[in-house]
Amino acid sequence: MEKRSNDALVRPFLKWAGGKRQLLPEIKKYLPTGFNDYYEPFVGGGAVFLALQNKKTIINDFNSSLVNTYQVVRDHVDELIGLLKEHEAHNSSEYYYALRSWDRSEMINQKTPVELAARFIYLNKTGFNGLYRVNKKNQINVPYGRYKHPAIVNEAVLRAVSQYLRDSNTQILNGDFAAAVADAKRGDFVYFDPPYAPVVDDKSSFVGYTLNGFNDDDQRRLYATFKALDERGVYVMLSNSSVDFIHELYADYHDTTQIVRATRAINSNAKGRGKVDEVLIMNYDYRELPTIEA
Known part of the structure; x- marks a missing residue:
């Protein structure tokens, strides 16, 4: 491992069950x-x-949704942050369930990778206990978390992670x-x-964070x-x-x-x-x- 000065802002931007x-x-x-x-x-x-x-x-x-999110953070961080700010401005129980419902119709297939990544982060930060859980139809079924001040947009961390992923030419596989x-x-x-x-x-x-468990x-x-x-x-x-x-x-x-x-x-x-x-x-x-x- 090459010795280098690590950037303290390069850290997780998601809640994750079993995170280390x-x-x-x-x-x-x-x-x-x-x-x-x-x-x-x-x-x-x-x-x-x-x-x-x-x-x-x-x-x-x-988890293809997770992998897409890493790819978008690396390649389209400005657009991603802009969408997250919109989600933050509209955050409510009704808004959460409206975004969650995308995978219950053809709407999910009409969204861009950036829109899907912004939805993924928003649901992760506002859903109950930070869970990622899907049903047998591969639909997210986590209820709204009702947090007072969820950290939906951590711009400094997202930009630092994006820079690291690009500078290190990190390969992201699914x-x-x-x-x-x-x-x-x-x-x-x-x-x-x-x-x-x-x-x-x-x-x-x-153990069931993907459809296959x-x-x-x-x-x-x-x-x-x-x-x-x-x-x-x-x-x-x-x-x-x-x-x-x-x-x-x-x-x-x-x-x-x-x-x-x-x-x-x-x-x-x-x-x-x-x-x-x-x-x-x-x-x-x-x-x-x-x-x-x-």
Whole structure:
């Protein structure tokens, strides 16, 4: 990773279930001491890649609406900010549901990528608990959040992120996680932050942020990808819930697994919020690495 002075304004512009902003100090402690290209195949809100600000980065997500939003922030930030200011000026419950209804008719297909990105950010900032949730018809079904002063337009952050994405020539992909890391080579670093394996009896576990969800077979396929990258000499780190299924799946990496305490701040059920155990699983020995300041 090329050493550079990071821009503090380059940070997440979305709320995101399972976002890693509050875990960044732990993640930074266990980074490889040096790496080349950086891959984040489940980018979500982007807290990690935006904190690292690596010279060459490849991000990916299966959520096409999210990916479009990153592309618009990179390529059309002025137009995006203008539309967000309009949404902010008209913000109300009625306005929220009018924009949300676009995907319940052909209207959604008549909108430009910038209009779709502005809608995505607006619904994210004003919807209940910052959730992104869709029904079986792939329609957003999160209710209005009734916040007094939602931060709909964070112009300085949007412009800083746009500048970083352009300066770093960040590749933004929309596809399967395995395809996203197909070109990763020895000395590169991959950070996996998939939808988490559910905690037993925790009905509130948030795993359905795309229409297809992420099941146990997907977790097993992710492990196979993790193993293949390890064999290619790629540095790999993975976050997940600290449950028996994940510990058993990654048993070969028991010695380089670290349990961390996280605060789950966004959840559809209040019982699913608060302090929970998560794991950071690595294919390198973090105990031989110096601590990196958060």
